[in-house]
């Protein structure tokens with residue numbers, strides 16, 4: 309297994325000032341705080357970072373900050389990269405050589421153009437051949453419009469450059485059970501649906517990439533430890549508590565509620581998000597604060 313691809317990884321939000329600029333100091337503080345609280349690593353430029361709305365310069369700033377913090381803290385750095393264009397994704401992966409600290413790239417299943425599963429296999433096979441960093445597949449059908457089977461994941465897991473999957477299929481379905489019943493060697497299954505973290509850990513996931521873990525980071529870490537060590541009473545109780553938190557945080561499009569809670573708790577100077585996202589409603593913030 310690629311070192312560091314276990315435990316809790318936090319896909320960092322991009323802090324923004326009230327007038328819409330990114331806030332590098334707040335990002336560095338947040339990155340250090342979640343690592344202080346036991347996270348194994350950071351994910352830079354995930355969906356949660358509102359990456360789609362960042363300029364190239366802003367993306368580089370975010371990466372520089374996360375790479376510096378991960379270097380100083382000896383933490384795992386996973387970098388979101390990729391699109392629904394295979395050759396453009398290969399270029400984006402090659403560009404990561406500028407950040408040698410990157411442990412892995414998080415690459416989505418190609419979205420919107422909905423290739424056949426053979427096309428998904430061809431896409432990742434091409435990337436595996438050309439990427440300078442190991443690849444974690446981001447399997448999130450509700451965002452991509454593309455489901456892939458356990459057989460396809462198993463096929464891709466056999467490629468040495470494909471080291472894991474961020475598994476976010478909206479539940480524990482038959483393919484998830486089939487995959488984890490006989491997990492591929494040297495391949496990390498990481499939970500990517502916050503509310504399903506606990507059941508996925510229970511059936512063998514190595515950890516998770518979870519925006520919710522900006523809050524109660526220590527409890528998320530304790531949850532992963534409890535499942536790993538077989539402390540079932542702690543695992544069940546903590547799992548249910550954190551699932552309630554995640555459900556409240558995802559009541560409106562991510563990361564609006566997380567930013568609002570971090571702001572309310574004094575960890576962010578502003579809860580600002582960029583269009584097309586809208587700020588969290590007062591009701592969603594109130595509900596989330598009850599669990600945070």
Ligand SMILES: O=C(O)C1=N[C@H](C(=O)O)C[C@H](O)C1
Pocket residue numbers: 319351354355356357500501502517518519520562
């Ligand atoms: O950015 C991420 O990585 C995550 N994004 C997901 C989403 O916004 O749907 C949620 C998950 O917690 C991690």
